[in-house]
Amino acid sequence: MLHTWEVGDATDTVYREMLRSPGIGIAALCAKLNLTEDQARDALDKLADLALINASWDAVGSARPVSPHLGFQALWAKRQAEIAGQQKALDEARARMASLIDDYMTEYAGARGSGMERLTDLVSVRDCLERLASETQQESLAFAPGGPQTEANRTASRPLVQDLLTRSVSVKTVYLESIRNDVGSVEHSTWLAAQGAAIRTVAHLPFRMQIVDRRAALIPLQLEDSAQGALLVEEPAVVSVLCALFDMVWATAVPLGTAAAPTGDGLSPQEQELLRLLAQGLTDEGVARKLGVSIRTERRMVTKVSELLGAQSRFQLGQRAAEMRLL
Known part of the structure; x- marks a missing residue:
């Protein structure tokens, strides 16, 4: 239609x-x-x-x-070009954001009263999250690359989410596409959606992030390892950029309950992201971590994509992906 x-x-x-x-x-x-x-x-x-x-x-x-067949072929090509443009802009924004965060952390992470506060232990991070949740009045935005990891985490988060939704706060969360393969995560995400939260997934997230009322954001001190503490950001210019990044990712994310549409080459967005990460020179372990899957699953994905593109080796896979303009 x-x-x-x-x-x-x-x-x-x-x-x-x-x-x-x-x-x-x-x-x-x-x-x-x-x-x-x-x-x-x-x-x-x-x-x-x-x-x-x-x-x-x-x-x-x-x-x-x-003819509908010819007409929708043209529409499909146009939409693919639009999505490719959005993905390119998103990748560029990710790179700019990582650089900006590194710069700010170098200059201001240790300073108080500068719109930045360094939280170096998990207890402080949890306390900060609870305080931010209690102060939220309009909107809660989150990137959750690790997903609702354990049953304990899922159970602990439910009262906070219920309290937000009871107060008519808009709750939007982006998870990795890989949570769709975990029964516990799917059940939890479905429960969140049933309560009124908006849940979407993408193949890759730049880092874990929580934004409150578009005025404060909590991001990891080390973008690749959220267990090392967090940085509370209340500097308006930085929060504005983080909000823009969230909005870009949200616009391209797939709502929970909707299957991600394959490309014209039969690849899912997650498989396209796999190719992009491999092209960056990441190891299997690095790719698996960023996609939120096990190494075994990542290697199965590599085998499947290689078969789809007719590649006999990792090197040839990169060549085929470049020839087909998938990178």
Whole structure:
């Protein structure tokens, strides 16, 4: 259906009617679909922009529908190009953010009253999270690359989330795609969604992060290891950048309960991220950690992707990925 491509109901209805009634004119469309002429012409303009209609070959001033197969191939190619552009912008934002955080941590992490506070032990981090949750009034945003890791963690987090939702706080969390393969994590995420939280997944997250009311953020002192403590950031400029990063990731993430659409090469977003991480020179252990999967699962994914791309070695896999513009 055309709703998938973010066009209105009238556009979808007009296209279907043109398929059923070849050669139908604007007046007939208006009468049959109970549309005004402006509505009908607006729908035709949108269909033309989407390359789903062409000027008629045998009737001057009228239009004919393009075959749905050909038309949706063009739409699919356009959407893929848009997603590729978003992914490129996201990757660039990740790199800029990592650099910015490193710079701020070097200059200000030890200073009090500068909009930064260093929390060096897990007890301090947990206390800070509880305080931030109690102070949240409008919105709680989170990256959770480790997912709801253990049953104890999942059980402990539920009262905090319930309290936020009871106070009509908007709760948005992004997990790794890999949580979909863990029964406990799926059950917990489904429970969160049933309570009113919004849950989405992506193939890779830059680091763990909690943002409160877009005024304060908690990020790891070491981006690759959240167990080493955290940095409470209340500097408006830095929080604004972190919020922008969250919004970019959220826009490309897949809602819980919706399967991630494969690319034209049959690769899932997680498999595409696998190729990108391998191209960066990461070891199997490094790739597995960033994807949130076991080394065994990561190696199975490499084997599957190699078979899909017809590669006989890791080197050839990189070559094939570059030739097919998957990197």
